[in-house]
Amino acid sequence: MKTIATLGDLTGKKVLVRSDFNVPLKEGVITDDGRIRAALPTLNALLDAGAAVIVTAHLGRPKPVDGFTFEEKFSLAPAAARLGELLGKDVKLAADLTGPSAQETVAALQPGEVAMLENVRFDPRETSKVDAEREAQAAELAALADAFVSDGFGVVHRKQASVYDVAKLLPAAAGTLVFKEVDSLSRATTDPERPYVVVLGGSKVSDKLGVISNLIEKADRLLIGGGMMFTFLKAQGHEVGTSLLEADQIETVQGYLARAAERGVEIVLPVDVVVADAFDAPAPAGVVAADAIPADKIGLDIGPASGELFAAKLADAKTIAWNGPMGVFERPEYAAGTRAVAEGIIAATSNGGFSIVGGGDSAAAVRILGLDEDGFSHISTGGGASLELLEGKVLPGIDVLSDEN
Numbered sequence: 001m002k003t004i005a006t007l008g009d010l011t012g013k014k015v016l017v018r019s020d021f022n023v024p025l026k027e028g029v030i031t032d033d034g035r036i037r038a039a040l041p042t043l044n045a046l047l048d049a050g051a052a053v054i055v056t057a058h059l060g061r062p063k064p065v066d067g068f069t070f071e072e073k074f075s076l077a078p079a080a081a082r083l084g085e086l087l088g089k090d091v092k093l094a095a096d097l098t099g100p101s102a103q104e105t106v107a108a109l110q111p112g113e114v115a116m117l118e119n120v121r122f123d124p125r126e127t128s129k130v131d132a133e134r135e136a137q138a139a140e141l142a143a144l145a146d147a148f149v150s151d152g153f154g155v156v157h158r159k160q161a162s163v164y165d166v167a168k169l170l171p172a173a174a175g176t177l178v179f180k181e182v183d184s185l186s187r188a189t190t191d192p193e194r195p196y197v198v199v200l201g202g203s204k205v206s207d208k209l210g211v212i213s214n215l216i217e218k219a220d221r222l223l224i225g226g227g228m229m230f231t232f233l234k235a236q237g238h239e240v241g242t243s244l245l246e247a248d249q250i251e252t253v254q255g256y257l258a259r260a261a262e263r264g265v266e267i268v269l270p271v272d273v274v275v276a277d278a279f280d281a282p283a284p285a286g287v288v289a290a291d292a293i294p295a296d297k298i299g300l301d302i303g304p305a306s307g308e309l310f311a312a313k314l315a316d317a318k319t320i321a322w323n324g325p326m327g328v329f330e331r332p333e334y335a336a337g338t339r340a341v342a343e344g345i346i347a348a349t350s351n352g353g354f355s356i357v358g359g360g361d362s363a364a365a366v367r368i369l370g371l372d373e374d375g376f377s378h379i380s381t382g383g384g385a386s387l388e389l390l391e392g393k394v395l396p397g398i399d400v401l402s403d404e405n
């Protein structure tokens with residue numbers, strides 16, 4: 001990948017930086033600013049080099065249909081305010097992406113200053129599958145700057161206008177975060193020390209099921225918790241009540257279970273589950289066996305016996321990749337499973353294992369639960385991106401920064 005140094009003298013230049021500020025928010029307040037902190041080294045390096053910096057980023061998955069559509073709950077305003085605090089300077093947020101507000105903001109921007117553009121996904125062209133639509137948006141973004149730095153590691157697996165297409169239109173380089181992430185993750189992809197154990201959870205079930213197919217070829221053991229455990233339990237013939245379920249993936253998962261058995265890869269599922277009457281019920285209803293979830297209950301965490309089982313399955317691991325919380329850890333009543341797994345990983349790491357935590361929410365869980373970040377070998381800012389790298393895929397946002405381009 002091309003480094004920032006390849007961009008030459010940046011004094012007085014306007015540099016467009018793609019960051020990943022997709023941070024967890026609760027009532028408009030950022031609950032974990034890890035991704036914003038992780039962006040600082042690149043931003044400071046560019047400011048020190050005399051550049052004026054324009055940051056573009058997304059938050060969540062807004063669904064605009066007809067042109068740029070602002071939606072308060074997906075505004076980057078909290079991220080801009082936090083970035084300003086961390087940099088110790090005012091960060092102006094344009095009200096649009098490439099429209100009059102962005103143009104005025106960028107025109108006034110001086111070397112050493114930082115501005116942000118509103119959520120890049122407020123424009124439907126950002127995520128369009130039609131090349132020409134994305135390219136048109138990328139051209140508008142490129143017109144704002146002299147160079148492009150891709151530093152939003154969490155989004156480099158997306159072939160989107162601000163990640164991929166814009167890199168073709170300006171002198172482009174990878175930021176320091178992208179370099180650091182790729183370096184660390186390559187330890188798990190290139191001849192990992194064994195046993196290699198992968199722990200998967202979270203709620204983006206369909207995003208992650210495909211990853212499992214690939215990891216069956218690479219890992220020795222897969223521990224499955226979080227929202228995706230229910231599709232596995234169902235695939236084994238158990239009822240899952242009103243829990244998160246991808247009904248159309250059941251057969252696919254049955255195929256994974258069969259292939260894992262053939263290859264001698266162990267797939268470990270929870271043996272008990274913490275259930276509630278409803279997602280928003282004020283308190284859990286209890287712990288049930290994983291093969292006996294009542295029809296009117298929803299599973300929101302792995303149970304205590306599963307926490308112990310998972311920790312035991314991690315104990316001898318020499319390479320560990322963890323993506324996705326084991327339950328709805330944001331609520332203390334459903335955080336014990338995630339804590340048990342995190343502590344199991346910390347123990348294995350102190351025993352000589354190499355551990356990677358991936359996923360915005362998993363990294364946030366480590367901090368929110370007050371766990372020791374230094375207990376893990378690498379905490380990635382990427383969720384899907386780190387998983388796809390672990391799968392060995394070529395990521396469009398990295399490929400486009402190749403020295404050969």
Ligand SMILES: Nc1ncnc2c1ncn2[C@@H]1O[C@H](COP(=O)(O)OP(=O)(O)OP(=O)(O)O)[C@@H](O)[C@H]1O
Pocket residue numbers: 201202203204205225226227244299300301323324325326327328329330358359360361362363382383384385
């Ligand atoms: N059993 C469950 N039912 C519903 N939601 C769950 C369950 N278990 C975990 N979750 C939710 O999953 C969310 C995190 O899932 P997600 O797949 O986004 O993980 P991630 O680590 O952030 O990865 P990425 O960075 O790719 O988004 C959390 O908000 C958590 O509350």
Ligand SMILES: O=C(O)[C@H](O)COP(=O)(O)O
Pocket residue numbers: 020022060061154155158360382383384385
């Ligand atoms: O949270 C993430 O993993 C990244 O910001 C990418 O978000 P996306 O899955 O909505 O593309």
